[in-house]
Amino acid sequence: MGTTRRALLIGGGVVAAGAAGLAGRRMWLDRDPAALPAIDGSGHVLWQNWSGTESAYPAVRAVPASADEAAHLLKTARGPVRTVGAGHSFTGLVPTDATLVSLDRMTGVLGHDAATCQASVAAGTRLFDLGPALAAIGQEMPNLPDINKQSLAGATQTGTHGTGRAFKAMHGGIVEFDLATPRGEVLTCNATRNPEVFNAARVGLGAFGIMTRFTLQNRPLTRVKKVTTMRRRDDLIDGWDDLVQRHRNVEFYVIPFSHWGPLITHDETTEPVRPRGPDTDTDGLAKLKAARDVFEFAAPLRFWTIDQAVADMPDQVAIDEGWKLLSNQRPVRFREIEYHLPREHQIAALREVVAAIETHRSDVFFPIEVRSIAADDAWLSSFHGRDSGSIAVHAYYKDDYRFFYAMIEPILRRYGGRPHWGKLNSLTYPDFAALYPRWTEALAVREALDPAGKLLNPYLTRVLRHG
Amino acid sequence: MAMTPERHSAGLALLLLAACHPAQPLTEAQSAARRPADAHLAALYDGSCRACHTHRDSGAPLSGDHAQWDARWAKGPDTLLQHAIAGYNTMPAGGQCGTCTAADYAALIRFMADQPK
Numbered sequence: 001m002g003t004t005r006r007a008l009l010i011g012g013g014v015v016a017a018g019a020a021g022l023a024g025r026r027m028w029l030d031r032d033p034a035a036l037p038a039i040d041g042s043g044h045v046l047w048q049n050w051s052g053t054e055s056a057y058p059a060v061r062a063v064p065a066s067a068d069e070a071a072h073l074l075k076t077a078r079g080p081v082r083t084v085g086a087g088h089s090f091t092g093l094v095p096t097d098a099t100l101v102s103l104d105r106m107t108g109v110l111g112h113d114a115a116t117c118q119a120s121v122a123a124g125t126r127l128f129d130l131g132p133a134l135a136a137i138g139q140e141m142p143n144l145p146d147i148n149k150q151s152l153a154g155a156t157q158t159g160t161h162g163t164g165r166a167f168k169a170m171h172g173g174i175v176e177f178d179l180a181t182p183r184g185e186v187l188t189c190n191a192t193r194n195p196e197v198f199n200a201a202r203v204g205l206g207a208f209g210i211m212t213r214f215t216l217q218n219r220p221l222t223r224v225k226k227v228t229t230m231r232r233r234d235d236l237i238d239g240w241d242d243l244v245q246r247h248r249n250v251e252f253y254v255i256p257f258s259h260w261g262p263l264i265t266h267d268e269t270t271e272p273v274r275p276r277g278p279d280t281d282t283d284g285l286a287k288l289k290a291a292r293d294v295f296e297f298a299a300p301l302r303f304w305t306i307d308q309a310v311a312d313m314p315d316q317v318a319i320d321e322g323w324k325l326l327s328n329q330r331p332v333r334f335r336e337i338e339y340h341l342p343r344e345h346q347i348a349a350l351r352e353v354v355a356a357i358e359t360h361r362s363d364v365f366f367p368i369e370v371r372s373i374a375a376d377d378a379w380l381s382s383f384h385g386r387d388s389g390s391i392a393v394h395a396y397y398k399d400d401y402r403f404f405y406a407m408i409e410p411i412l413r414r415y416g417g418r419p420h421w422g423k424l425n426s427l428t429y430p431d432f433a434a435l436y437p438r439w440t441e442a443l444a445v446r447e448a449l450d451p452a453g454k455l456l457n458p459y460l461t462r463v464l465r466h467g
Numbered sequence: 468m469a470m471t472p473e474r475h476s477a478g479l480a481l482l483l484l485a486a487c488h489p490a491q492p493l494t495e496a497q498s499a500a501r502r503p504a505d506a507h508l509a510a511l512y513d514g515s516c517r518a519c520h521t522h523r524d525s526g527a528p529l530s531g532d533h534a535q536w537d538a539r540w541a542k543g544p545d546t547l548l549q550h551a552i553a554g555y556n557t558m559p560a561g562g563q564c565g566t567c568t569a570a571d572y573a574a575l576i577r578f579m580a581d582q583p584k
Contacts, residue, residue, distance in 0.1 A: 032555075032556075035549065035553040035554065035555070036553050036560075037553070038548065038549050038552035038553050038569070039552075039569060045552060045567075045568060045569055046552050046553055046560065046561065047560075047561055047565070048553070048554060048559075048560030048561060049560075050559045050560075050563065052554060052559075052560065055560070061565065061566045061568075062566075063566045084565040085565070086515075086563040087559070087561065087563055087565065088563075100565060100566075101565075102564075102565035102566040104510065104511070104514040104515075104564075104565065104566060105510070107514065124514075126514065126518065128518050129513075148518075149518050149519075149563060278523070278524060279524035282524070282526065329519070329522055329524040329525045329526075331519075331524070331525050331526030331527070331557040332526075332557065333557065333559065
């Protein structure tokens with residue numbers, strides 16, 4: 001055998017072994033996380049959040065049917081008493097080994113006022129039911145989040161939001177609520193009645209009591225045109241301020257390891273209805289994962305492959321009532337960190353986040369989400385007192401997400417960001433105290449309502465109690 | 468348990484029937500029209516399962532769709548119960564139901580798979 005032939009064979013063998021090794025590594029990393037026991041040794045059924053980051057085996061599951069029942073439960077149940085909606089929060093808001101409360105028996109639109117465009121809504125109503133229920137009375141919530149599985153209480157208690165320069169987060173539409181407290185009473189709270197509780201508990205992490213009803217300031221039902229279009233990343237980033245001004249709702253995604261990203265806009269229209277087509281996001285995500293799997297260690301090839309795949313994608317257009325278009329099915333589970341930054345710092349922070357991921361984290365394939373939210377006055381709102389720009393980084397549910405804390409969070413904190421209450425972060429009491437100007441007042445209200453800390457689980461104790 | 472000739476014959480007949488009449492996929496509207504008869508189950512179903520199991524884009528098998536459920540049902544109710552409570556692929560743990568008991572999950576699975584009690 002000649003030297004050249006032998007060298008070729010050896011070289012080919014090394015390449016094949018390397019490829020096989022990489023494929024084996026990916027298969028190993030792609031295995032499903034080990035499932036927890038469905039039932040523990042005491043016979044308690046597992047509760048786990050949507051993303052799989054938090055779990056518990058509550059001894060009691062309670063489903064009050066009224067505000068009075070909720071108040072009685074809070075007064076008598078063993079703590080920690082935690083309320084759960086759809087379990088979409090990534091943080092440890094829900095886990096309790098004692099009493100887990102569901103609001104699933106308090107649902108639906110309870111009444112409405114056509115003149116003021118307000119509606120009274122039971123707190124456990126899921127967003128996917130609220131959209132059509134409000135549409136039936138000619139109303140809609142001003143804005144909606146990306147996912148519509150959450151309960152109204154869960155979404156608003158965590159400051160869940162959509163996007164749009166002139167739109168507040170969902171809790172911005174609350175003009176009154178009923179709160180069952182650990183003292184066994186039900187407080188009706190608005191701007192003039194129990195105003196301190198209204199301001200402190202509107203975004204309250206389920207730590208002030210159990211929300212049982214909301215009055216929402218809605219708006220007349222409108223038709224919107226949703227357009228999803230691929231744009232060059234640099235154009236999206238450089239043109240963000242202009243896009244925010246020009247569209248009613250606008251967001252974009254940076255596809256890591258690509259020069260392109262999708263821009264999604266919603267604007268009011270009188271054009272004929274054009275229902276949304278089948279979901280294409282899930283398939284797109286699968287292709288991004290495939291590109292990651294094959295070219296994880298060949299960034300130039302990954303850029304080229306993704307760019308070729310997305311650059312000529314046709315625009316997607318749908319025209320319908322907003323509640324049908326603003327939210328999406330998200331069947332692929334993930335973990336997420338999202339911070340809300342002063343709007344003037346959003347793009348600088350985004351550039352650093354993208355550069356960090358593309359330099360150090362070739363395993364990341366989920367697009368990075370960029371949105372805009374108006375200021376509000378709830379004391380614990382992440383948007384308190386300032387118009388905000390959000391940046392959200394996601395990790396596939398099978399992938400490592402610890403880089404959120406080591407790499408992404410320091411960047412977002414350096415630019416003055418506040419974390420989304422339902423999304424992963426490492427902050428504790430002193431960090432939050434420095435970020436929220438009404439922190440001390442809000443917590444004084446909470447302590448007055450729940451001096452024994454019955455509503456606090458270990459996570460909330462770290463967040464809401466000093467020392 | 469040993470199989471008797473009668474059991475063999477019955478099983479063969481079922482297989483042949485299945486081969487002659489492959490399950491037809493349901494539409495989203497057909498799936499959305501289904502609801503458990505039991506009020507307790509119906510409330511749980513409305514609050515949780517229905518959000519995904521009547522929408523094809525969710526990735527979940529449509530409620531009542533034998534074309535999607537039969538292969539799953541063949542894994543056995545216990546396996547499906549474990550998947551429902553602890554999560555499996557796109558199925559989130561607990562199916563976003565905060566108060567379902569193990570018996571509730573079993574009944575909801577049976578309803579969605581359209582299997583008799």
